[in-house]
Amino acid sequence: MQWWRDAVVYQIYVRSFSDADGDGIGDLDGIRSRLGYLELLGVDVLRLTPFYTSPMADHGYDVADPRDVDPVFGDLVTFDALVADAHKHGLRVTIDLVPNHTSSEHEWFRAALASTPGSPERARFHFRPGRGAGGMKPPNNWTSAFGGPAWTRVRDSTDGPGEWYLHLFTREQPDLNWTNPEVWADMEKTLRFWLDRGVDGFRIDVADGMSKPEDLPDMVAHDGPDPRFDHDGVHDVHRMIRAVVDHYPDAMVMGELGVRDGERFALYLRNDELHLGCRAVLADAPFAAERIREIVQQSLAAVSSVDATPTWAYSGHDLSRPVTRYGGGAGGVARARALALVMCALPGAVCLYNGDELGLPDVDLPDELLQDPLWSRCGRTERGRDAYRVPLPWEGGPPGYGFTSGAPWLPMPAEYGLASVAEQLEDTESTLSLFRRAIELRRAHGGVTDTTLEWFGAPEGCLAFRRSGSTLVCALNTSDVPVPLPPGDILLASGPLLDGDLLPPDTAAWLA
Numbered sequence: 408m409q410w411w412r413d414a415v416v417y418q419i420y421v422r423s424f425s426d427a428d429g430d431g432i433g434d435l436d437g438i439r440s441r442l443g444y445l446e447l448l449g450v451d452v453l454r455l456t457p458f459y460t461s462p463m464a465d466h467g468y469d470v471a472d473p474r475d476v477d478p479v480f481g482d483l484v485t486f487d488a489l490v491a492d493a494h495k496h497g498l499r500v501t502i503d504l505v506p507n508h509t510s511s512e513h514e515w516f517r518a519a520l521a522s523t524p525g526s527p528e529r530a531r532f533h534f535r536p537g538r539g540a541g542g543m544k545p546p547n548n549w550t551s552a553f554g555g556p557a558w559t560r561v562r563d564s565t566d567g568p569g570e571w572y573l574h575l576f577t578r579e580q581p582d583l584n585w586t587n588p589e590v591w592a593d594m595e596k597t598l599r600f601w602l603d604r605g606v607d608g609f610r611i612d613v614a615d616g617m618s619k620p621e622d623l624p625d626m627v628a629h630d631g632p633d634p635r636f637d638h639d640g641v642h643d644v645h646r647m648i649r650a651v652v653d654h655y656p657d658a659m660v661m662g663e664l665g666v667r668d669g670e671r672f673a674l675y676l677r678n679d680e681l682h683l684g685c686r687a688v689l690a691d692a693p694f695a696a697e698r699i700r701e702i703v704q705q706s707l708a709a710v711s712s713v714d715a716t717p718t719w720a721y722s723g724h725d726l727s728r729p730v731t732r733y734g735g736g737a738g739g740v741a742r743a744r745a746l747a748l749v750m751c752a753l754p755g756a757v758c759l760y761n762g763d764e765l766g767l768p769d770v771d772l773p774d775e776l777l778q779d780p781l782w783s784r785c786g787r788t789e790r791g792r793d794a795y796r797v798p799l800p801w802e803g804g805p806p807g808y809g810f811t812s813g814a815p816w817l818p819m820p821a822e823y824g825l826a827s828v829a830e831q832l833e834d835t836e837s838t839l840s841l842f843r844r845a846i847e848l849r850r851a852h853g854g855v856t857d858t859t860l861e862w863f864g865a866p867e868g869c870l871a872f873r874r875s876g877s878t879l880v881c882a883l884n885t886s887d888v889p890v891p892l893p894p895g896d897i898l899l900a901s902g903p904l905l906d907g908d909l910l911p912p913d914t915a916a917w918l919a
C-alpha cells in the first residue's frame with residue numbers, strides 16, 4: 408500500500424518549531440535537532456511550511472524565490488542535511504508549495520511593475536485597466552481573503568495612475584496568471600528542483616485557487632459560486648503537477664482545499680491529480696457527536712466516489728487550536744484529546760499540527776505584538792492567526808522554554824512552559840503520551856485500504872464505529888452524562904474511565 412494512504416503527517420510551522428541560532432525564529436537546523444523527538448512521537452511524514460526567500464509579509468507564503476531558502480531559516484546545505492537526517496530517522500519530508508501567487512518582491516513582479524501594459528512581464532500576473540472614469544475603480548468587485556479589495560493600482564511609466572493587479576491575499580502576494588505557459592514551466596522547474604533534492608512530496612497551498620475565469624466576472628450574491636476559487640481550469644494545473652511528480656516514484660502531492668461541496672472536492676482526487684486533499688472539515692464541527700459523524704460520513708462518501716484516500720485534520724497554522732476552540736481550560740484539553748482519538752481512529756491520512764500533541768491553547772497576545780497581516784488588512788477587526796503560531800515549548804524554563812536561547816518572535820506564556828515536551832514526556836497521562844500511544848496503536852491496527860466504517864447504535868450525543876477490516880472500535884461521548892462503553896477490550900482512552908466500563912462526558916475510547 409502506498410505510504411501516504413495511512414500516514415500521520417506532522418505539520419511544522421518552521422518559524423515556531425525550534426530555533427538553533429538564537430535569533431528567536433525557528434529554523435531548519437532547529438528542526439534537525441528535534442528529529443529524535445519526532446521519531447519518538449511516531450509520525451511518518453513532516454510537512455514544512457514555506458522556508459523560501461521571502462520578505463515575510465505573510466510569514467513566508469509570499470515567496471520571492473521558490474528555489475532557495477530564506478537566510479532566516481538556513482540555506483540549501485542545511486535543507487539537504489535536514490532531509491538526509493530525517494530519512495535516517497525514518498521520516499519523510501514534504502514541503503509547502505505556493506503556486507497561486509508570488510511575493511511582490513519576486514523578480515517577475517518587479518519586472519512587471521517596471522514594464523508597460525500588455526507586456527510579457529505583466530502577462531505572468533493579472534494586470535487590468537480600472538473601470539469607470541480614468542480607470543479609478545478596480546477591474547471587478549473581488550475582495551481579498553484578508554479583507555479589502557483584491558486589486559491594487561500601480562503607477563504607470565509617467566508616474567501617473569496605471570493598471571491594477573489582482574491579489575487574493577495581501578497586496579504583497581500578486582496572483583500568478585496560470586494561462587501563461589511561462590508560469591507552468593517555472594512551476595515544473597520548482598517541482599523538479601525540490602524532488603531532485605530528495606523531498607517526498609508537496610502540500611499545495613490554495614490548491615483550489617490558481618485558475619480564474621477568463622473574464623474575471625464580478626462576485627455575485629454571497630451564497631453564489633465564488634469565481635475566485637475552484638474554477639474548472641485548476642484541474643489542468645493539478646494534472647501537470649501530478650505528471651511531474653509521477654516521474655519520482657513514491658512522491659506524494661497533497662492539496663489544501665477550501666472546497667466544501669463533496670462532488671467538487673472529489674474532482675481534485677482523481678487518479679491524475681492530487682493523492683490527498685486536506686480540508687480541515689473536523690475543525691468546522693462543534694464538539695457534538697451527531698455533527699462529527701455527519702462530517703465523517705460526508706467526507707468518506709466524497710473520497711470513495713473517486714476511490715481516493717480520506718485525509719483528516721482538525722488544526723493548523725490558520726486555525727484556532729482545538730483546546731481553545733473547544734472551550735479552553737481542562738474541558739478544552741479533554742475535548743481536544745477526545746477528538747484526536749476519533750481522528751486517529753479514522754481510515755486514511757491524518758494531519759497533526761505541531762503543538763497539538765502538547766495540548767497547547769491559543770495565546771491571547773497584546774495588540775501591539777500581533778504580526779499577522781490579516782490583523783492590519785481587515786482594519787483590526789480580526790485578530791489574525793498569531794495566537795496559534797506561538798513557538799513550541801521544549802523545556803520547563805526559563806522563558807524561551809527550549810525553543811530559543813533568544814527572545815521568541817512571539818512571547819511564550821508561562822503555561823507553555825508547564826506544557827513543555829520535557830514536562831510531558833515521562834508523564835504517562837500527558838497529552839503527549841496519549842498522542843504517542845494513539846499513533847502507535849493506529850499503526851498496529853492500520854494498514855487497511857478499506858475506508859468504510861461500521862457505525863454502531865449509540866446514545867444521544869455519542870458515536871461509535873469500527874474500521875472495516877480492523878478490530879479497532881472508537882467510541883466518543885460528547886453528552887454530559889456517562890454512557891456504557893461498547894463491548895471489547897479497552898485499548899486506550901482520552902481520559903479516566905468510570906467504574907463499570909462507563910465512558911464519561913468529553914471522552915473517547917478505543918476498544919478491540
Ligand code: BGC
Nearest residue numbers: 465468505576612613663725
Ligand atoms: C495558507 C495561509 C496563507 C494563504 C496565502 C493559505 O492557504 O495556509 O497561511 O496566508 O494561503 O498563501
